[in-house]
């Protein structure tokens with residue numbers, strides 16, 4: 001039913017109706033913003049990325065294949081934009097590498113924790129902040145699958161479609177992501 | 189923990205968490221967890237981790253998000269889609285060129301006119317939110333144009349009804365003596381303007 005409404009709105013958008021696109025944004029804005037916020041852990045950057053995702057979807061709407069689920073296509077745009085942003089921020093050296101003597105921490109988490117905490121984190125409970133920071137410590141390839149699986153509650157096959165990866169790769173990433181999170185959160 | 193079993197058992201744990209264990213494997217995992225304290229602890233930590241991640245509150249898009257997106261949509265996208273359409277319909281290329289040359293600035297008038305709810309004023313029309321209502325038992329004399337809103341016709345209209353970017357609802361008793369037309373967005377609007385202009389030229 002939902003998909004039917006979306007398909008009708010897309011047809012209207014293709015004919016140039018911007019109001020119909022507004023309805024699509026209304027339906028998906030929270031989901032897309034959530035992906036961006038959990039990936040980037042910065043309110044302003046997340047809003048920027050989510051806005052960019054919708055604008056990109058609008059501009060490229062003629063490349064969307066109506067045989068496929070619209071959400072999959074839209075989430076792909078959003079995740080790719082976030083991954084691009086994360087990569088642009090990263091220096092060249094390997095951030096996933098463990099630094100000797102700092103068990104459980106990697107360079108990226110040290111850089112991240114050195115940054116000023118976003119407002120959102122201050123408002124949230126301490127526990128939420130700890131969990132979010134654990135997610136944020138994950139390399140983006142694990143972070144994205146964990147967010148899609150446990151916060152967007154998507155099936156592994158759908159995640160594979162979004163990230164355009166083989167199902168087996170997604171499974172491996174979910175396993176590794178969970179193991180890494182377990183190490184960060186085991187003592188909670 | 190038995191070092192040799194560890195890797196295989198952890199794999200089973202994860203497959204279990206993804207709901208992908210076949211019954212033989214499920215039994216194997218269960219039996220192992222009963223006798224191995226370390227793996228039991230590992231499994232417990234994994235389940236706790238998932239519960240913690242799922243306990244995160246859902247975040248919502250900030251206020252005014254949709255308006256900001258719509259405001260940022262590139263104007264070129266609108267224009268280039270019009271150009272694409274014109275390329276497919278060569279007749280309109282000539283016709284629209286003709287109009288640009290004669291009336292000038294019609295696109296800018298379209299842009300100005302697209303944003304707001306507007307309709308042709310008649311004294312017996314009612315308005316509910318963005319819906320124009322021809323009340324039951326009333327008779328409107330003349331054409332009605334509704335832009336960016338809907339029209340509900342319960343009474344009678346002696347003339348044409350045109351709805352731009354909206355929908356018309358006809359009550360069973362409703363009646364329109366002229367043409368009823370629903371026009372969607374830019375192309376339709378262009379076509380409508382074109383017809384009016386051409387009609388104006390030939391009248």
Ligand SMILES: [Zn+2]
Nearest residue numbers: 189190224227
């Ligand atoms: Zn064991």
